[in-house]
Amino acid sequence: MLGTFQQSSLRIEIEAPEGLIRDSLTRPDQLRQWLWPQQFPAGLPEQFDPGINFTSSIGPVKIQHQVDVVEPNCLRLLLSEGIDGFHEWYWGNGWVQSRLEGISLMPLNLAQTINLFRLREFLALKHPPQK
Numbered sequence: 003m004l005g006t007f008q009q010s011s012l013r014i015e016i017e018a019p020e021g022l023i024r025d026s027l028t029r030p031d032q033l034r035q036w037l038w039p040q041q042f043p044a045g046l047p048e049q050f051d052p053g054i055n056f057t058s059s060i061g062p063v064k065i066q067h068q069v070d071v072v073e074p075n076c077l078r079l080l081l082s083e084g085i086d087g088f089h090e091w092y093w094g095n096g097w098v099q100s101r102l103e104g105i106s107l108m109p110l111n112l113a114q115t116i117n118l119f120r121l122r123e124f125l126a127l128k129h130p131p132q133k
Contacts, residue, residue, distance in 0.1 A: 005086075010111040013099040014118050018125040020075070023093040026125060027077050036124035037117060040065075050077065060084070063108065084108065 016023060026032045030046040041059045054069040063084040070088070071078035077091040087104020098121065102114050 005105045005107040007103075007105050008110045009101075009103040010114050011099065011101045012114055012118055013097060014122060015097050016122050016125050017096060018129045020093060020095045022125055022129055023098055024074070026121060026128075027091050027093065027098075028072060032124075036120045038120070057083075060108075085110065 026036065028050045029048065030042055030050070031048070034042050039060060043056055043058070046056055047054065050069045050072050052069055052072055056067050058065050058067060065084040066082040068080040068082075069077075070080050075093055079089045081087050081089060081104055085104040085106040085108065087102070087106075089104075090101040092099045092101075098118065100114055100118055102110050104110065
């Protein structure tokens, strides 16, 4: 694999309950809505389970995913091709944390930061802040 080893851990506050955050991360139909421009294949199950394999793409870059762990507050994806490494997500009421490690030519920290803000915006539309 060509590229640079990169690692990044980011945590942000999100005004949303744990269940909405979980659904936004573990349900492919919801991932498609906020993880643009990343494209996901048709035919994915309603929810991720360990052992599911699929390929997504960001422009010409393909990323192979293997769902490794799905727990009530954790999702771990093993990555290959465009990124050789893993992506872990952890969440709870009002927060989400993303840990990404791998070798890639893409700037992973920048993409990770943008994606966390997109997730926050997506959840704000689904669960407007309480006043």
